[in-house]
Amino acid sequence: MKSVQLFAASLLLSQVSARTFTVINNCPLTIWPAIFTDLNVAQNVPNHPTGWEALPGSRVSFTVPDNWKAGRIWGRRNCNFNSNTNPGPNSCLDGGCNGGLLCDPNTGTGLPPATVAEWTLQGDGNRDYYDVSLVDGYNLPMRIDNNKGCAKADCPVDLGPNCPDPLKGPFDANGFPVGCRSACDANLSGNPADSPNCCSGSHNTPATCPAAGVQYYSYFKQNCPNAYAFAYDESSGTALFACSSTLLADFTLTFCP
Numbered sequence: 001m002k003s004v005q006l007f008a009a010s011l012l013l014s015q016v017s018a019r020t021f022t023v024i025n026n027c028p029l030t031i032w033p034a035i036f037t038d039l040n041v042a043q044n045v046p047n048h049p050t051g052w053e054a055l056p057g058s059r060v061s062f063t064v065p066d067n068w069k070a071g072r073i074w075g076r077r078n079c080n081f082n083s084n085t086n087p088g089p090n091s092c093l094d095g096g097c098n099g100g101l102l103c104d105p106n107t108g109t110g111l112p113p114a115t116v117a118e119w120t121l122q123g124d125g126n127r128d129y130y131d132v133s134l135v136d137g138y139n140l141p142m143r144i145d146n147n148k149g150c151a152k153a154d155c156p157v158d159l160g161p162n163c164p165d166p167l168k169g170p171f172d173a174n175g176f177p178v179g180c181r182s183a184c185d186a187n188l189s190g191n192p193a194d195s196p197n198c199c200s201g202s203h204n205t206p207a208t209c210p211a212a213g214v215q216y217y218s219y220f221k222q223n224c225p226n227a228y229a230f231a232y233d234e235s236s237g238t239a240l241f242a243c244s245s246t247l248l249a250d251f252t253l254t255f256c257p
């Protein structure tokens with residue numbers, strides 16, 4: 001084949017074997033979504049910047065490799081990347097990352113509290129796994145949809161205003177809570193290295209870290225039953241969702257659904 005034909009063929013193949021992800025900001029405020037891929041698990045990354053500004057009502061679409069692993073997308077609130085001489089995690093009230101607007105590919109995970117949408121495509125049993133995680137707390141409502149009829153994962157309500165006092169915050173300039181921390185992150189047990197809230201130390205197995213031992217678990221799970229509300233929430237049956245990878249599902253993440 002001529003090189004032009006080869007190029008066209010490979011372009012077609014790469015398009016066929018990638019998924020389309022769409023991120024919609026349905027919130028009445030500007031947010032700054034971010035993407036992080038654990039490169040220790042796999043090197044395949046979405047074809048999109050690791051951070052961007054999303055105006056109210058805006059949407060972006062991009063392609064994601066069929067075998068994206070340990071990937072996450074979350075939103076950052078109340079960011080200002082200009083007033084900082086060294087933009088980074090503290091450039092936003094929550095969800096900020098190393099790097100500033102563009103999260104560092106190696107260390108740019110979000111600062112809690114942050115609601116996190118997680119994916120592993122082509123995981124065990126050739127299934128696509130996805131969830132909305134509250135393990136790092138909450139900062140924005142979100143929903144993960146797909147175009148193949150697989151279950152939705154979501155936390156569609158604002159968990160800030162009614163957040164239990166010990167977890168509530170951070171707060172914006174008007175005193176409005178833009179987040180709700182996890183009991184682990186809030187250090188309620190006083191010993192994060194060995195805590196039933198963090199499933200750490202002697203509590204680092206599903207058997208030794210039951211939901212009942214996690215403070216305020218029910219606040220998160222009752223309001224957001226289709227979210228991953230603590231480290232071992234799979235036993236709830238409505239935390240981790242899966243779709244056969246052979247369906248090649250496209251996914252939509254909507255903030256403030």
Ligand SMILES: *[C@@H]1O[C@H](CO)[C@@H](O)[C@H](O)[C@H]1NC(C)=O
Pocket residue numbers: 187189190191192
């Ligand atoms: C957690 O709380 C304990 C007890 O107040 C304190 O000694 C410790 O430094 C805290 N740890 C973190 C990571 O904040």
